[in-house]
Amino acid sequence: xxDEPLVLGIETSCDETGVGVxxxxxxxxxxxxxxxxxxxxxxxxxxxxASRAHLEAMVPxxxxxxxxxxxxxxxxxxxxxxxxxxxxxxxxxxxSAAKAxxxxxxxxxxxxxxLASHVCVDQLEHGALPExxxxxxxxxxxxSLLLAPDITSDVRPLGSTIDDAAGEAFDKVARxxxxxxxxxxxxxxxxxxxxxxxxxxxxxxTGPRDPLYDFSFSGLKTAVAxxxxxxxxxxxxxxxxxxxxxxxxxxxxxxxxxAIRACKDHGVDHLMMGGGVAANSRLRxxxxxxxxxxxxxxxxxxxxxxxxxxxxVAALGAEMxxxxxxxxxxxxxxxxxxxxxxxxxxxQHRAA
Amino acid sequence: MLLAFDTATPAITAAVHDGTAxxxxxxxxxxxxxxxxxxPAVDEALRAAGVKLDAVTGIVxxxxxxxxxxxxxxxxxxxxxxxxxxxxxxxxxxxDGIAYxxxxxxxxxxxxxxATDARRKEVYWARYTDPRTRATDPAVDRPADIADExxxxxxxxxxxALYPQVFTGVRAHAPQHQSAAALAALAAERLESGARFxxxxxxxxxxxxxxxxxxxxxVMPK
Ligand SMILES: [Zn+2]
Numbered sequence: 221x222x223d224e225p226l227v228l229g230i231e232t233s234c235d236e237t238g239v240g241v242x243x244x245x246x247x248x249x250x251x252x253x254x255x256x257x258x259x260x261x262x263x264x265x266x267x268x269x270a271s272r273a274h275l276e277a278m279v280p281x282x283x284x285x286x287x288x289x290x291x292x293x294x295x296x297x298x299x300x301x302x303x304x305x306x307x308x309x310x311x312x313x314x315x316s317a318a319k320a321x322x323x324x325x326x327x328x329x330x331x332x333x334x335l336a337s338h339v340c341v342d343q344l345e346h347g348a349l350p351e352x353x354x355x356x357x358x359x360x361x362x363x364s365l366l367l368a369p370d371i372t373s374d375v376r377p378l379g380s381t382i383d384d385a386a387g388e389a390f391d392k393v394a395r396x397x398x399x400x401x402x403x404x405x406x407x408x409x410x411x412x413x414x415x416x417x418x419x420x421x422x423x424x425x426t427g428p429r430d431p432l433y434d435f436s437f438s439g440l441k442t443a444v445a446x447x448x449x450x451x452x453x454x455x456x457x458x459x460x461x462x463x464x465x466x467x468x469x470x471x472x473x474x475x476x477x478x479a480i481r482a483c484k485d486h487g488v489d490h491l492m493m494g495g496g497v498a499a500n501s502r503l504r505x506x507x508x509x510x511x512x513x514x515x516x517x518x519x520x521x522x523x524x525x526x527x528x529x530x531x532x533v534a535a536l537g538a539e540m541x542x543x544x545x546x547x548x549x550x551x552x553x554x555x556x557x558x559x560x561x562x563x564x565x566x567x568q569h570r571a572a
Numbered sequence: 573m574l575l576a577f578d579t580a581t582p583a584i585t586a587a588v589h590d591g592t593a594x595x596x597x598x599x600x601x602x603x604x605x606x607x608x609x610x611x612p613a614v615d616e617a618l619r620a621a622g623v624k625l626d627a628v629t630g631i632v633x634x635x636x637x638x639x640x641x642x643x644x645x646x647x648x649x650x651x652x653x654x655x656x657x658x659x660x661x662x663x664x665x666x667x668d669g670i671a672y673x674x675x676x677x678x679x680x681x682x683x684x685x686x687a688t689d690a691r692r693k694e695v696y697w698a699r700y701t702d703p704r705t706r707a708t709d710p711a712v713d714r715p716a717d718i719a720d721e722x723x724x725x726x727x728x729x730x731x732x733a734l735y736p737q738v739f740t741g742v743r744a745h746a747p748q749h750q751s752a753a754a755l756a757a758l759a760a761e762r763l764e765s766g767a768r769f770x771x772x773x774x775x776x777x778x779x780x781x782x783x784x785x786x787x788x789x790x791v792m793p794k
Contacts, residue, residue: 268640268780275644275774279651293656309641312607316645319611320652324625550611 225297225541228285228321229534230278232314233306233334234361235259235270237277240531241289242538247344249288250524250531253277256402263401264391265360267307274313282321285530293325298547300537303331303565304558306361311554319550328547330537331565333375333558334528335362338494340371340539341532345521354488356479358503359495359528360387360402363475364560365433365482371536372543377560378482379433382425386471386497389437393467396445397460407464408500414465416502419447421470426477433482440470465502472503476510483516490517499523540564574763575628575653576756577614579606579646580638580666581688581730586613587752588621588628589760595621597753606642610649617752630659632759634666634750636775637696637710638688643774650772662759663770666750667698667710667729673747673754674728675703680746683707685722687715687731687739688749695731696777697722704758712777715739 224244231238235256241249255273259265286293301318304311315331322329339355352369363381368374384392387404394403399410422443424436444467451458483491491511497503498520511518525531549567558565577586582603588595598616600609618625633650636643654661667686674680680703687697690712697718699707711718715738722739728746732739747754762769 266780271640271644272774272776272780275648275651278648279655282652283655309644312641313644313648316607316610316648317652320649321656323611323615324653324656550615551608553605553608 225538226291226295227298227300227534227537227541228282228296229530229532229537230282230299230301230314230318231334231337231528231530231533232274232310233302233304234310234528235265235273236528237274237281238528238530238533239281239285240529240534241285241291242344242531242534244538244542245343245347247531248291249285250529251281251285251288252529253281260401263395267309270307271309271313274310278313278317282317293321296325296327298328298330298537298541300330300332300533300540302334302337302533303548303552304334304555306334306556308554308556311556315552315554319552323550329552330540330545331548331552332533332536332540333560333563335364335366335560336368336371336375336563337532337536339366339368339492340536341494341525341529342492342519342521343539344531344535345525346519349492350490352488353492354479354483354486354490355492355494356475357495358386358475358497360391361385362495363435363437365479366560367486367488372539372545372563375560375563379431379435379478381435381437383436383438384441386435386437386475389441389471390497392441393444396448397458397463404497404500407468408502410461410464411468411502414459414461414463416465416469418459418462419466421466423470423474426474433478435474435478437471440467468500468502472500472506475503476507479507480510480514480516484514489515490519493518493520494526496527498526536563573623573627574630574632574756574759575614575618576632576752576759577610577646577649578634578666578669578750578752578755579610580634580636580643581749583749583751584609584613585750585752586610586617587756588617588623589756591760594753594756595623597751599751601749603642606645610645625657628657628659631661632756633661633663633772634669634755635663635770635772636666637690637712637777638666639691640774640776647772647774654772661772663772664755664759665706665710665770665775667696668706669750669755669758670729670747671700671703671706672758673751674743676754677746679728679743680726682726684726684728685732685739687727687729689731689734695735697731699725704761710775710777
């Protein structure tokens with residue numbers, strides 16, 4: 221429908237410069253410039269390298285997204301940008317660009333939450349989110365279970381990781397195995413050749429007295445590293461595929477078990493899954509299997525929409541416009557620790 | 573009609589210049605809030621000048637050197653304005669703006685040095701033969717390492733004021749930080765004379781801090 225809000229979204233919270241254009245629930249463009257290759261030799265994302273790359277890629281990526289979408293900037297109903305959480309210097313590049321475009325074009329500015337955007341992107345894939353939405357977000361930066369009665373104004377954290385994010389554990393295990401960075405895709409590839417039951421790695425926080433919805437992946441990571449070191453110390457070959465498969469099994473087992481438990485406890489009949497780790501093939505397969513068994517509908521966007529991208533920011537921005545939420549003002553800060561309970565940052569001073 | 577701004581020093585400064593004179597300037601000093609304060613400063617300068625954004629025919633931006641996080645705010649804002657308004661973006665070395673302002677303040681009639689705070693006990697600096705002419709490439713150094721090159725020269729900028737034992741000719745009344753009014757006036761002169769501008773890209777002068785983990789080797793099978 222032509223009267224649905226047309227919004228451009230900018231995402232620069234980590235190492236992807238993402239710019240998306242959506243009209244309501246329809247994806248028109250999803251342009252991404254990634255600096256991941258520049259970080260690979262460091263074994264992790266280097267904030268200053270990411271920020272420099274965002275500055276170089278920002279305007280060309282915006283131009284590409286508008287061209288792909290076949291719209292002119294004058295047609296836009298708003299400009300949305302990730303205001304946090306994320307890397308402070310990286311966020312600031314996107315926030316500054318969004319402000320300048322919004323100001324120069326005379327459009328309202330919406331500073332939105334990265335996590336809520338990961339949830340809202342599913343509207344581009346499967347239509348309007350059910351209310352409330354139960355969402356499991358897993359990536360290199362976050363692992364959270366969220367219950368969102370209204371993704372634009374009411375997001376409640378049920379649980380999150382108490383130490384490492386799930387994606388971090390993938391990176392660290394890949395590093396110990398000498399498989400490079402990022403760890404998620406490469407572990408996924410090796411795991412396909414391995415036996416997930418070969419080694420019984422620990423499942424964190426699954427005891428009877430543990431918090432129901434919180435996660436812990438630090439103990440698992442250490443257990444995997446110790447197991448590998450013991451093999452090496454004994455002069456034995458490390459069975460890389462079996463270690464990858466068994467580690468991945470432990471992560472996905474805990475994630476899906478807790479997510480389904482949350483759905484049942486709260487009487488929610490569907491589960492939305494997002495974040496970079498939601499692109500993991502074993503997590504998708506296990507979630508499908510267990511949701512089907514529990515009578516829960518699973519909603520997972522295609523892998524490209526699970527990783528960080530601008531379309532998800534545009535999707536949440538369009539929802540903000542559709543629901544008449546207040547725009548942000550020109551003082552909008554980049555907030556590296558923006559709480560998940562704040563889906564957007566409305567203006568404090570004057571309306572944009 | 574020029575819109576000029578700079579975020580490479582602790583100042584968040586914006587100004588509007590009509591080709592002949594500065595119409596308005598808005599400047600605040602807050603080294604930690606460049607991202608929050610730049611757009612309001614631009615807005616205020618335009619309002620005070622009574623100029624609408626669509627009258628602007630060029631963007632002037634200080635390209636540093638300066639601490640990176642703040643520096644990028646000005647550069648990405650300039651690039652975005654340039655794209656959204658369809659006007660050219662002119663890069664000017666931030667130190668040149670300070671040198672020009674020092675000249676306007678009547679402080680300089682011979683060679684001098686401009687230095688800003690690069691943090692980590694270093695300064696960004698360059699030598700000038702006069703307020704419009706830079707004699708050296710901008711550089712980042714520990715003050716002690718450049719003592720011989722700057723000794724006795726009149727010195728302006730917060731970096732010089734921080735290390736008076738090295739910058740022995742500090743002029744207390746000369747500008748400490750950037751002023752977009754001076755930057756705009758300098759750019760207007762250069763446009764008039766057909767002088768060249770820098771590309772609107774950051775002068776970082778340092779490589780990013782990043783450690784390659786010891787013993788780490790990347791073996792990424794495809
Ligand atoms: Zn993310």
